[in-house]
Amino acid sequence: MKKIRVGQIVDTHGVQGGIKVYPLTDEPERFEELEYVYIEDSTEKFYIKSIKYHKDRVIITFDGLQDINLVEKYKKKYLFIDETQKRDLPEDTYYISDIVGLEVFTVEGVYLGKVKEILQAGSNEVYVIKSQEGKEYLIPSVKEFIPVIDLEAGKIVVDPIEGMI
Structure with missing residues (x-):
């Protein structure tokens, strides 16, 4: 279990x-x-x-x-x-264990890697994404940068600003 x-x-x-x-x-x-x-x-x-x-x-x-x-x-x-x-969570709220391991794509469809961990950083969390080449990207967990989290499809779509990746 x-x-x-x-x-x-x-x-x-x-x-x-x-x-x-x-x-x-x-x-x-x-x-x-x-x-x-x-x-x-x-x-x-x-x-x-x-x-x-x-x-x-x-x-x-x-x-x-x-x-x-x-x-x-x-x-x-x-x-x-x-x-x-576990408790049922409000809409657009997720358990860390549900997010870690999801595949991450940009809004243009470019594959970035998988969510390796989630850092608790002040007012919002930061998703640590690790690429196949071992590179790490840090994406703040806000709707502006992460417009789609689809647990059923096992993926996250990010919309990074310039310099974020």
Whole structure:
């Protein structure tokens, strides 16, 4: 089953096994709807005991992991959910996992490459597109530069300004 990345553990919190998570979602309170998550490199379900918020971080504790020594090893790892746990998104909003890997063409039909990753950069995301030759292009995720995202066709159409590619 496909898993969706929803956050990254950035540090521990306190001595009772709390973790600080940088949420990779527009709605951090989304974690309250989850019964469990997966931690990168593990197939085990980690059941959520409690959730608090501190600035732009989510503080999570898990059942059975109420000791800092038990969670220390998870720093810098990502949290995932099953695809069945994902929310329906508003129109013209996409999950990162749905975008990464899509093929990218210009409005003139020139093939640029595939979306390699998405950078969280302030007010909008930036799509990193890698060509077959290994060249990388950075395209801001705004309608002006990305007029078409077609998940069914597996492609994105970009309309870059001069100097962008």
